[in-house]
Amino acid sequence: MAQQAACWLVWPAIVALPLVLTTSELYKGVFPEQWYDTQPRDIWSEGVWPSPLGLSLGIGAVVVGQFFMLMYFCARRAGYLGSLTSVQKCGASETRKCPMADSFCASCRPYNLSEGLLTHLAQPEGFVMLGGYLIGTWMFGLMPKSYYSFEGGINWKHVVMQLLLQDGIQFGMHMLEHRFDTMVKTVTNDKVRTELYKASHKPHHRFYNPRLFDAFNGSPTDTFLMILVPLILTARLVNANVWSYMAFGSLYANWLTLIHAEYVHPWDFVFRALGLGTAADHHIHHKLQKYNFGHLFMYWDKLSGTYKNPAICPMFNSGV
Ligand SMILES: [Zn+2]
């Protein structure tokens, strides 16, 4: 029980860097004042390059968050953090050969941990494209001016709004990727055929039963449509400061990874009660494809009638 409770600590650990640096304004004692901006700055009208400190801390926040999240997952996978339950029940005992395809069932898909870690950390879509976006938009002054300000700590209202908007826009883009081809076929009476799904999202859906390390395994087009487009729009809609941006970025990247885990997380029953996305919710999407298009919040699916509750879906186990 204590081990299961300790797992919850991964959430504050995910935002450890902005949390620590803003506590008692610690960052003011660590970095000289001329290294950062205290107020929002319009870099374009001033004609100066922005300081790379906020950018470096932002990337550092996600790296620190990923480190703790991976530590949690590896410890849990090894059995150090309480008993494990597969997200998707196999139906075959461990000793019998699984009658289903290997990719269909968590308990029948053994893999080497170092291979999993390497696969996760070497994803060009997840890290190179995202890194390019973060560096490019920051250094060329393309972020709204509030993002360059270190004034104030983490504004949790802004963080929640960023997460909600990001996931809401991502929900729309996700549905579009799945349904655009059929929509075009229907509207044009089968005269025009498109292949958006195949070119974008299909590579990520080759995993019927994903593992945590498959989270960012997809295609560049998928990353652009489902992650970068929502990020660009969310930044324009919420005028956050650098600390809120950091907390949002790390929570978003790590939560997105955690919902691909092949094991139930100890917080899942609370998340489900609050309408927040869990690994079982996302596994339903990977397997059945027509439900649960939201990732972090299931409100979008509940509103659009595409929500399937893993607790009442055979094959999925929602217990801890
Ligand atoms: Zn996925």
Ligand SMILES: [Zn+2]
């Ligand atoms: Zn999908």
